[in-house]
Amino acid sequence: SSLPEKKMLFKGRVANKEDVNKLILTPLIRYPLLGGSALITFEKAEVAQRIIEMKEHTVELSCGDELEESDRHRIRVQAAPMEIPLPSALEITLTQSSRDILLSDLPSQGTSKEVLLDKMEIFFSKTKNGGNEVDSVKFLGDSGQVVLTFVRDGVAEPLIERGHAEVPIGKRKHRVKISPHMNGDISNLQLQPSRCPRTVMLSGIPDVLDEESMRDTLEIHFQRSSLGGGEVEALDYVPAKTRVAVFVEDMG
Structure with a gap:
């Protein structure tokens, strides 16, 4: 038997310090x-x-x-x-993607998802913005966050260190947060x-x-x-x- 692939999303809930080593799963x-x-x-x-x-x-x-x-x-x-x-029993191994960045703090109103994806791809495909050729760009479920993948290695890390970018959206620039994108693999499941x-x-x-x-x-x-x-x-x-x-x- 096997469990289906799960997409996990943090929505702002924090726990007490003594609970940091606990992982709560809701079975489906x-x-x-x-x-x-x-x-x-x-x-x-x-x-x-x-x-x-x-x-x-x-x-x-x-x-x-x-x-x-x-x-x-x-x-x-x-x-x-x-x-x-x-x-x-469950063990999950987390790895940081070398070609992905996670974009958040995107405008939630006034701009369609398709337009937002296009704006992100156009901006981060330009070398003057610290980017390079983009392989894919997509929303992460219903989180309002975007995962952008570059074709080449070495592009994502400097952008992550910068932490944010001023991206033109509509008639003004919007401050977009840049974070690492983590992949989780189940390494042990009983x-x-x-x-x-x-x-x-x-x-x-x-x-x-x-x-x-x-x-x-x-x-x-x-x-x-x-x-x-x-x-x-x-x-x-x-x-x-x-x-x-x-x-x-x-x-x-």
Whole structure:
């Protein structure tokens, strides 16, 4: 298993000095779901555990006219715990790019992103401004910052030492901050399985109803306390093709 590439961005939050060696990660796991399965999240963990312990569930169908006579009344589905891999140890190696500079303090109003990128490329491609031929220029996500890459080595470092540049934008010059651009590579990653306490994986669901009808049927069944269920917080059903489920931190 592997984690997707992550883009990290500092947005001004600082911590106490004793917390400087801590890295807080918010998990966002994308997990493939096979056809004929469903994920159901209950409001209470004890309900999910009870459903898992029962293992097999017989679900009455409300749309029997769409089925063969022998199978028209009920289906059997299997319940199992949902386990996903989460990082238990992580090491990141940071390196400074030799050809990149990070541009910030850019005007946020009155100028389109396309115009800003053009202005940055024109200004920093000129040797009289300390620049040289530009390979690429792009915004860094939604941070409002720009990463500019030169074709040659040795151009970025003097600009970074200077720290800023007066760039003509519109009818006046704008003071743009120049910083090093750091690249982070995961050098060591250890994963361990983690069980979702309120989520259950249902499998073996035959493709006998349309997607919405099957989802409603499953939710009605598993909300019944007489059948071991309870209040359902979320449910998604995958009828045929593989899809991707997105898991975030459980704050409940």
